[in-house]
Amino acid sequence: MSSVPQIIDSSATAAVPATRMPSDERRVLVLEAATAVFGQRGYAGTTTDQVATAAGVSQPYVVRMFGTKEKLFLAVLHRALDTLMAAFRRALAEESDVPVHSRMGMAYADLLTDRGLLLSLMHGFVLGSDPEIGKTARAGFLEVYLFLKADVGMTPEEASDFLAHGMMLNTLVGIRMADEYDTNPDARELLETAMPTKLGLLRGLTGPDKIQ
Amino acid sequence: MSSVPQIIDSSATAAVPATRMPSDERRVLVLEAATAVFGQRGYAGTTTDQVATAAGVSQPYVVRMFGTKEKLFLAVLHRALDTLMAAFRRALAEESDVPVHSRMGMAYADLLTDRGLLLSLMHGFVLGSDPEIGKTARAGFLEVYLFLKADVGMTPEEASDFLAHGMMLNTLVGIRMADEYDTNPDARELLETAMPTKLGLLRGLTGPDKIQ
DNA sequence: GAGATAAGTAATCATTCGATTACAACATTC
């Protein structure tokens, strides 16, 4: 009957983890989940618990895996930039009758299928005042610009215009203009003008994921 | 000697407010301060206390004046859109030898002097998933698109391209590319390509306000 | 100049959130 001095807490039950997995694999899943959530809610608007839930793990695990929320966001940005550059390099190497500029544009639009990737980048771009995020964002943006000039062979004007249309696409996605496609003829015209080829891709992405 | 039941607290001293002012005027000051802070840190990344400090008033006053932080941000977005449309209408009405497209572009770039205005808009644009913010952002974006077509006389392609370059400018500002102008030749080339005329404006804005 | 109204603050509260700590259980190696 004497109270056994249990070390700290006896009621620890530790719910069964979903499935065990090498940390490298889990890391990828968490990064993908984080990309989707950060893309939708932005850096400050996202909680580590939302990321954890989306990834199917516990909140402390997410934090321990990346150290801090900021480091997690930086990892998301780096993954996004790596994915982007890989897609561009693939499109450049590919043999095709399609002009290389168009191939680049299509490769960019195809990144829409990686949920939140372009929007996470965009959130990073508009947070340039943050020392760490800004550094990564500027370096990534310039890397793409240089690639377009040096590897693709664009002039500065062509590269700048290409990037401008990329920012436009990001904005149209972020603002969810496709939500108005069916009901607003102006939205429809704008979408069909700004992204004539890949509209189907964008429209397929809207609807089911209106999380908030 | 009997303890006088003071209502709740006797030590209220109420520091002297900076200066008294009609609430309409104060409202404008708070909106301008909020625009600057939201532009730099985004919606979720901004605290009502940061806005209050920037405006020189107390945090509760900011909240009571606008009801909630979200309503404050929506007011910032509406003010930004009103300012933008007014600038466009002025540029359109103005007599000049400069082609109307260029005048619109210059009017847009001139908005850089209203600190945080374009970036607050941009933060709103990428938060389209939020029900209230998204609604306002889409309506504002489409209002501009329609103005460019109906009043300025642009084709859908011209209007879309114009908006694309606007998004590019917003991004270059948000990412603080001008911070690298002096040290990175590629950043310099990109800035001079993307915004040849109004570069001075942008550069004048960097440096002193690296708040964080 | 008294009363009413408008403009403002200090104090404080309930939540939320990132981070830390203390464990638990599976897998690997010897």
Add this chain to the structure above:
DNA sequence: GAATGTTGTAATCGAATGATTACTTATCTC
């Protein structure tokens, strides 16, 4: 099959933050 490292969780904590409450004081009106 014990020791050990790896993968994971529950509980909890302190700081931050939006909002509320209770006052205070300047200004306007009659």
